[in-house]
Each structure stands twice: as C-alpha cells, then as structure tokens.
Amino acid sequence: MAVFNTPALPDREPTAAELNAIERELPLILAEVDLLDVEIATLDRPVSELDERRIRRARRRVLTARRALTNRTTATAGGAA
Numbered sequence: 001m002a003v004f005n006t007p008a009l010p011d012r013e014p015t016a017a018e019l020n021a022i023e024r025e026l027p028l029i030l031a032e033v034d035l036l037d038v039e040i041a042t043l044d045r046p047v048s049e050l051d052e053r054r055i056r057r058a059r060r061r062v063l064t065a066r067r068a069l070t071n072r073t074t075a076t077a078g079g080a081a
Helices: 016-041 049-077
Strands: none
C-alpha cells in the first residue's frame, strides 16, 4: 500500500485577483447553469417544441456570454491574438 505525503493546503481566502476573475466570468457561469437546468428538465420526458426553444435560447445565451468574455479578455490583453 502506497502512502502519499501531500502537504496540507493552507486555509486561505481567495485573492482579489481571483475574485475579480470570478466576477468577470460570472455571466458565463450563470448562462451555463441556466442551460444545464433546461437540459435537466428535459431528461425524464419527451422534448417538446417549447423545450427545444428553451434549449436554443439557453445555448445562445451561453454563446453570447462566452463571446463577451472572450472579447473583454482580448481587449484587456492588448487586442492581438
């Protein structure tokens, strides 16, 4: 049996930079959670036309949030990809 000696991680709060990164990504995180909620709601029943529209709208919100985050990140990093 192998014994691993891993150092204990210090109990610490997130740094200001980590909190800012989370805040920047929050719209994308919330859009992904909404998409997951819609997908979970359709797991145990046949998907109706209304469900299909809900899924499409949720996917568009995820793509919009992802594009906005990418554009902000690119603009902050200097614009050159």
